[in-house]
Each structure stands twice: as C-alpha cells, then as structure tokens.
Amino acid sequence: MKAMDLELFKDVFIAWMTVFSVTLFIISVISYLRTRNRRLGLVGLAFFMFSVKGVALTIGLYWPSLWNVTTDLPSLLFDVLILLILFFATVRE
C-alpha cells in the first residue's frame, strides 16, 4: 500500500479522535456538574487534553503553516481505539 493512501487515513482518524474526545469531554463535564466528583473533573481534563490534541492535529493537517503538528498513523490509530473503548465504556455504564 502506498504511503500516500495511508496518509489519507489520517484525515479520518484525526476527525474521529477529535469528535470522540470532545464528546467524552462533554459527557464528563456534565457528570462532574451533576456529581461534583473531583475524579470526574480530572477525567474531563484528560478528555479535554485529547480534544486539544485533536484540534492541534487538525490544524497541522490542513494548515501546517499555522501550526505544524504531526503524528504518525500507528499512534493515531491507538488514540482512536482508546477513545472508542472509553466512549463505549462510558455509554455502557
């Protein structure tokens, strides 16, 4: 498989990572507001950092002159899988 084809996966994975991290962040914020549990606040902070990473990677993907943030595909794939698992775990429980 050509690297150029693989590079196109980045677009999708970064989009996934951004959307899922933002969703999880919102869920965790709502949970924190309801329970006032500090642990949930820290979890929300973690998801917020994931969201920032997703936004940064999005900028680096399409506006590299603005902020050249790059990552490689395997680590990106792991990020997406982690977020997916966390998301489904959150929704399940």
Next chain:
Amino acid sequence: MDRLTLCASLAACLLLLTLVPGAGRAASSSTDAYFVMEDFSDRPVKGEESASYDYLEVQAVVHVNVSGFFNLTARLEYSRAEISRTSNNTYLNPGTHTMVLRFRNQDIYSGQAIGNYLVLLALRTPGYPLDPIEETYQAGFYHFSDFNPNYVAPYPPGSEFSFTDGATLTVQNSYFVFSFDKSRASMSYYFAKDKDGRNGRFTVSYLRVLGYLDNGDSFFQRSETTHAADIQNGTWRCESVEKGIHRAFGPYLRFNITYTVNMVDLRLGSAVSVLEVTFSFYMTGNPHASADRVLTLAGSTQVELRVTLALSHIIGGSGLVLEQVAEDTTRNHEFLMRDAIAEYRLGEKNVRRAEQKFSPLADESIPKLAFINRWEPVVYGRYTWVTAAQSSFGNLTVPATTDVSYIPEGKQLRLFLAYHIKDPKASFLVINDTLAFGLEGTNPPPPPPVRPGPTPHDPLLYVLGSILALSIIFLTMRLRSRSYVEEEEQIAQIEERELGEPPEEPAPRSIEEKAIGEEEEARRRWEKKQTEPGESPPPNGASPGEKDTPGKEGPAGNGGSGDRRPAGKGGG
C-alpha cells in the same frame, strides 16, 4: 454495548475503509513506514588551517514518513578492502533530510588507495523492524595522499613547464597544456588531466588586430580602420616561469608568452606601429588534492593580458581593437575582447601601454570552478564576483566584476564568463568567455532528486469521518436511551405490582369453626354413605355427628333435630 451498536460501528468502519483509496491493499501491508535513500554526493572537506583534507564527507538524501531514530552506516571500500567505517544516528521527522557521514583522513590515508572509492550505505531504524535500505555509491576519484594529516603543501609536483617552440608553440606541465598554432593564430589551452572531458577546453582563434580612427562617438563605433596586423605574423617569446607564494593559495606558478607584431597602415602600406601582447598564465591552488587538482588549477588559472602599443602616423583620435572571433571546433567557445588603448592625436608618436590583468585579489575573487563537476541541479545560474579581477591602466587600478552564467546543455555545461572592467577614461573591457564542461564519466547527469511533495489531505475525508463518528455517537446514545426507557418501564411495573393490593384470601378460621366444618363434612359423608345401599350403619346406631356434639342433644331431643333421625330408631 448493544450488539446492534457494535454491528453498526463495525459496518461503518468497513464502509469507511472501502472509501479510502487503496484500502484493498491495506490488509497486505503490515506497516506504513517507508524510507528511501537516494542522491549521494561526496566531497573532501578541508579546514582553513589544514594543509590537506580533514575528512571525506558523504551525503545521502533520505525520505522518511515516520519519526524516529534512523541509523545510517557506511563502509568505505576500495577493491573490496575496507578503508573506513562510520555511522550516523539521527532522529528524523517525516520528510526529506540529508544525512552526512564523515570518514576520517587518518583512515583514508592508511588505506593507501587511489581511485574511485566505493561507499556502502545501509539505513535502518529500530522503530520499525524493516529490512535496512542498502545502497552502494561510487565516490569520486581520490588519492590517499590527499588525506595525509601531516601534509605540507609543496609546489605542485610535476608543475615545471616545458616550452616547445616551432610552428606550434607549446607550454605544458603535468596539468596544463597551452599551445598556439602560429600558422592559424589559434590559441588553446586545456588541462592535461582531462578525465572524460570533465575539464574545459579553451580555444581562441585570433583573426587580426585592428587600429582605427575614432570619430568620437564611441570606441566601438570606429569610423575607419587605419591599421591592421595579422597575429600570425608576429614573433613569439616565451618568458621564464615565475614562482611565488600566493597569500591565499600558497605556491603559484606563472609563465608569460609575448608576441610582437607590426601593424601596417592600411592606406600607406607601411608599418606604423608595433604591438606587443603578453599573455601571462597564472596558476595557483593546492594541487596536492588530486580530486580537485585539475579543477583547482583550472579555477585558479588566470590569464593576464598586457598590451603595449607604439603608434606613429596616427591621424585623429584612434583606438586599437584586438578583434578576434574565437571559436573552437565544437563552436563551444566564444572569446570576444575589445579594448581601446588611450587616444592618439595627429602626428603623435609615443608608446602607450595598457594592461588588463586578471589576477586574484582575494580568496573569493578566484573563480572556483569545482562546483561545475558537482552537477548541481542548476538550470541557470548567475553570480558576480564583486572584485573578481582588477584592471590596471597605467598607474590606475580599477576593480572589475565578473559575471558567470552557467547553463546545462545536454551533456555539457556551458559556462559564460563576462569580465566587466571600466577604467576612469570610460573605456572598458568586456570579455565574454564561454567554457563547456563535459560530464564526469559517460553517464548522463543524474536527474535532480524528486522530493516527495506534501501529502495531500482531503478535508472531505475529515468531514466524512466526523459525520461517521457523530452518527456512531448518536446511534449509541439513542439505543442507550431506548434501553433506559424500557428498563424504567419494567421497574415501574414491578414497583406497581409490589405496591398494589394483595389477592383476597379466605380469612383464617378458628379451630372451633374448623372443627364444626369438619364435623359437618364428616356428617355429609356419613349421610351419603347411609343413603347408599349395602352399607351398614355404625354399630352404636348414632350418626358420627351425634357422638361428638352432646351439647346439642337437648334441643335435638325436643324435636329440634328429630327430623334428621330415622323414624325406627326414635321409637325404640
């Protein structure tokens, strides 16, 4: 997670994968890492304080698409014997990089090898368990003595010139050959170590020398040619070779060739002037470096031209044109030089001397032609030495600039040199010098490295991925909320069932009532048995109920219960 959600997610993932170009090959690809190594180059590097090269530097252009540490190892060989080995471990980000390796001069000098060295390179990265990329690259021609750490530059070995006069005047040494065909007035010089035509050949054919009357418009718009001379009719004199120490390049050599020609008045047919032209060839540089020896000499070789003219019978302002249209047999060279030497007045008879001297003034003033053979992917280049040359007119010295343009033409590189010298009297000298350089070897020049362009990213894919993720989230949340509703309904039903009225059950009877009931039941069974034929009554002739209920006998004896007894029994 609901099975439906999981199936929907997986289906969405598969759908997305099919949309990505080349996704069908994804399964066969174990990794997306790749690195390419190409475009090698080598050059000896010499410090300013070093007498010889300090190390041989090899550069390799690598393209990588993953970040990590990359290890480039190289082995320098000659005739399959290892000379040196080195490596470079560098952290690279995705992109194109130039990795540099340096072989020490001690190792190369100890190798005692002369020729084109072989460099075996291997690029690997521990981050990805791929096979190392291995390439073999033939470096340039080197002499081990070029890397002698204890070298002290002497005069160029074999640099003594020998002169051969005759129909063709020849001056040569180990590196440089100059010849002048007197019969054709053709001058040429080239470098003896002309490997595969890599060095320039330079040929100039002089036509004649003209003197002219100047009508005042311009030196170059001469109105009338007054005198002329064919150069081949001159006499030639080879001067002795000079040796000296150049402040920038150390030892240098210089030899002079002078020819004298009588110019003829075209109107009177008599000799009117004497022209003396001296060419000085000036060579310097560090010729011990064999790889650049020839080119160093070529780059450092300067031609100094001195013109001495004695004129008589001159009418009006006049000038002198050394006019020649020079071209070699391949028509690669063009050497055009015009010079006006002062101004002469009617009846004036004196000797004027002009000297155009192209000599190095500073380090940067010397045209360094070594880059020519590097075959940089230059389509067109032009640069100027600000003080590349110096023009001396009598006691005046003015700076000159040199413009160089080099244009690759097929297998040759055309080099244009233009020296612009302007003296205070507004006369100037422009030499357009074109040199053609061949290739190193017979192979065509390597194509310029094509660097991989920026990877295209499609925002549509990003939007599609976002929509897909949102749909997964929406679907999951919706299914999850639906299951919440069902669960709540079930809980409500259970609670309602538990909190509602319990079913009505018969109130517990007392023991007495229970006993009475049993008694009546037993009586009913007994009466039933009595009514059945063939069954004998109990031995005491009383019903079972009577025996257990004596308290009720009184009322029954009063006739209250007489109707339930049989008639015969009551009469006995």
